[in-house]
Amino acid sequence: MxxxxxxxxxxxxxxxxxxxxxxxxxxxxxxxxxxxxxxxRRADIDRYHHPRGDILVGDRPVTGSVDTGGRLRHERTYADGPLYAPVTGFASQAYGTTLLEHAEDDVLTGRHPLLSALPLLGGPAGTGGDVLTTVQPQAQRAAFDGLGGRKGAVVALEPATGRILAMVSTPSYDPADLSGNGPSSARAWRRLLADPDQPMLNRAVRQTYPPGSTFKVVTAAAALEARVVRDLDQRVGEPGPYRLPGTDTELADERAECGGATLRQAFEWSCNTVFARLGVRVGAERMARTARAFGFNDDGLRIPFGVAPSTFDPHVDPAQLALSSIGQYNTRATPLQMARVAAVVAGGGMTRTPYLVERTTTDRGTTIGRAGPRGLRQVVRPATARLLRELMTGVVTDGTGGQAAIPGAVVGGKTGTAQHGVGNAGTPYAWFVSWARAERELEPRVAVAVVVEDAAADRGDITGGDVAAPVARAVMRAALAAP
Incomplete structure (x- = not known):
């Protein structure tokens, strides 16, 4: 036994x-x-067991969570979804996350090391934290309403800090349509992917355009830095069309006066022949170096999600350099990049790395991470920046940017109308870059870039001054009026 x-x-x-x-x-x-x-499904069940943390704009949540009672318990909700979609992105149980929902996923899901290590600072273990953005709700709304459903984008920056005050891309979409994992989300996904207007594309940071004449700010900076031009009233225009070096192609101006223009006049009138010649005189190496200093050819920028690099081709012949110097040929820029160009001028020749997240917190408001201004770097000499400010102010007071003027404020700007498509057959892109300060303030408080892809006007009547400048004016006015 x-x-x-x-x-x-x-x-x-x-x-x-x-x-x-x-x-x-x-x-x-x-x-x-x-x-x-x-x-x-264990990971998914665990991921959606607790409510997701919120993304805040102006201390107000623009996201939320609803208890569905299903196995994937909490589903994402959005307030003013189309308005803030280029900032938040979407958080979908079926299709993953994008933009801030993706870049700050560890905080929002409660998996950030500080949230998981110190759960008593927030709610129960697994409770998501919050993300406070730099976006100014008044400026965001002004940009969205200003575009009015037209295809395009707006970015507004605070020059002194790099804070992104507005980021709008239209046409937009409602991220809430993608939040679940049922048939309605699947239908919305297929519809959005099939839409030729690409509403899920963040044109503000993920789409590059030929910047057209707005790039003349960079060309003017390069010419002044290289001392090819030493005075704003120095005559730089030459009579007649400009034959691109080594070719039979002639570049002409709309105004005959460009043939005898000073730098100030050429900038206000946006004379192509003048800036094409200046770019060639500066040379490809120095033009590329100046463009790099402004932020072009930077493929590592994150705000915190990735940004498409804006490009200036350094390997060009003189004819290609002439076209590149007026924002054509291979020169491409995101609206964010052109807002950075305006911010350099507004900031006295200095630049800050742009950022979208002010700080991250527990659900009870305890700060676990803070961004703040970073990456201060000199782009051009202060004396050059002062001259560029004078040029841009003249565009608004005496040139093509009059529709950006704001009573009680000093505004500088530059218009642009960029050709594109095979044989330049596409509808021109209307651009405007600008900055503004209240008359009693010492330094500009906001820098803006606007691009409109499908302006509703006859092709010959599409200009940055008529189409994009009024949008920039509305954004600048809202930013200056905000506390």
Whole structure:
């Protein structure tokens, strides 16, 4: 009897050891396979068990969560979804996350190290934290309403800090349509992907355009820095069309006066021949170096999500350089990049790295991370920046940017109308870049870039001054009026 019990006990121990070995094998050897198996819903169930943290604009949440009672319990909601979609992106149970929802996912889901290590600072373990943005609601609304459904984008920056005050891309979409994992979300996903206007594309930071004449701010800066031109009233125009070096192609101006223009007049009238010649005189190397200093050819910028690099081709012949210097050929820029160009001028020749997140907190408001101004860098000499400010102010007071003027404020700007398409057959892009300060303030408080892709006007009547400048004016006015 005793012998039988011993044998049974030994057999039980053997079975227990086998179970332990198998459990270890499953966890250590095959754990990754099971974890990656699409049929494993444990991670998703855990992810959506708690409400997701919120994204805030002006201390007001523009996101939320609703308890569906399902296995994937909490679903994302959005307030003013189309208005803030270029900032928040979407958080979908079926299609993942984008933009801030993706870049700050660890905070929003409660998986950030500080949230998981110190759960008592917030709610229960797994409770998401909050993300406070730099966006100014008045400026955001002014940009969205100003575009009025037209295809385009607006970015507004605070020059002294790099804070992004507005980021709008239209046409937009409601991220709430994608939040769930049911048939309605699937239908919305297919509809948005099939839409030729690409409403989910963030044109403000993920689309590059030929900047057209707004790039003449950079060309003027390069010419002044290289001392190719030393005075704003120095005559730089030459009579007649400009034959691009080594070609039979002639570049002409709309105004005959450009043939005898000073730099100030050429900037106000946006004379293509003048700035094409200046770019060639400056040279490809120095033009590329100046463009790089302004932020072109930077493929590492994150705000905190990635930004498409704006480009200035340094490997060009003189004819290509002439076109590049007036914002054509291979020169491409995001609206964010052109807002940075305006911010350099507004900031006295200095630049700050743009950023969109002010700080991150627990759900109870305890700060766990703070951004703040960073990356202060000199782009051009202060004396050059002062001259560029004078040029841009003249565009608004005496040139093509009169519709950007704001009573009680000093405004500087530059218009642009960029050709594109095969044989320049596409509807021209209307651009305006600008900055503004209240008359009693010492330094500009806002810098703006606006691009409109599909202006509703005859092709010959589409200009940055008529189409994009009024949008910039509305954004600047809202930013100056905000506390």
């Amino acid at each position: 005793t012998r039988t019990v011993r044998h049974a006990g030994a057999f039980c121990l053997l079975l227990l050891a086998a179970l332990l070995v198998n459990a270890a094998r499953v966890q250590l050897v095959e754990g990754g396979t099971y974890e990656r198996n699409p049929a494993n």
